[in-house]
Amino acid sequence: MLFDNLKLFRDIAQNKSISRGATLNEISQSAASQYIQEMERRLGVTLLDRTTRPLALTPGGKLFYDLCRDALRREEQFQVQLENLKGLVGGTVRVASIYSIGLSEMSRLQEEFAARFPNAQLHVDYLRPDKVYEAVLADQADLGLVSYPVGTKDLAVVHWREEEMTVAAPPSHPLAQKAVLVLADLEGQDFVGFDEDLSIRHELDRFFRSQGIEIRMAMQFDNIQMIKEAVALGSGISILPARTMQAEIAQGRLVSIPLHAPELVRPVGIVHRKRKRFSHAAQSFLELLLEQPAPVGR
DSSP states (O other), rough: OHHHHHHHHHHHHHHTHHHHHHHHSSOHHHHHHHHHHHHHHHHHHHOOTTTSSOEEHHHHHHHHHHHHHOOOOOOOOHHHHHHHHHHHHOEEEEEEEEEHHHHHHHHHHHHHHHHHOEEEEEEEOOOOOOHHHHHHHHSOOSEEEEEEEEOOOOOEEEEEEEEEEEEEOOOOGGGGOOOSBBBBGGTTTEEEETTTTTTHHHHHHHHHHHHHOEEEEEEEESSHHHHHHHHHHOOOEEEEEEEGGGGHHTTTTTTEEEOOOOEEEEEEEEEEEOOOOOOOHHHHHHHHHHHHHSSSSS
């Protein structure tokens, strides 16, 4: 179908990679290369500069990319209006989520969404925060789920909830016996933290500096799942959203200790492209997300 070919070129251009574009469209790299060559033959211009790494668009390629992007957005609007006309909730909702939200909650949300709207599908990609933003901007996701959300001229933010942050420790840790911790309890502790390029790390570093607390960074990772594993194995303590530790607490591998710092919360939001026309399915999933109870406490 014509729109499939337009999407393939758009994805190749956005990812600056024929192989990545082919993967996103579930075809072989050879088939994608043949499509590009055929398109160049038909248009009479070179679309990709193959001498650069990563691939770059030629002037003709930029013109064709703009056509592909605009046509696909018009097609998306058409599908939304057609669904509205039929009164159906169907099609696929594409969601990009950071790991901590997706792994802890998406299974339950998928089940509830499927029960309410059996003619619709939910496709979820678990990504680093920067990749979530990229997916939404590139129309590879209808909605993005991120912590510390940031809006831009092209991205809108829907506030979702604020999550209480507590101290994560293995049951054998001396702090695990305390009912509530004060900030002084953290002084000098071995700490398992987030990578330095993540927003949650910036916020925790700022918090420690403002409180005059010094911790020893023993290990750092780019996702909560790895941090929980390191803490459970005794590598140190951490500060994490309480709701992300429920499974490990039930298994007796972690304890969640309240910290006397009520201002320390993790904001979580939903991002989407501005002026995006949501399908009935995407709008219905957004409404389902906003229905979820979101107490600040545990």
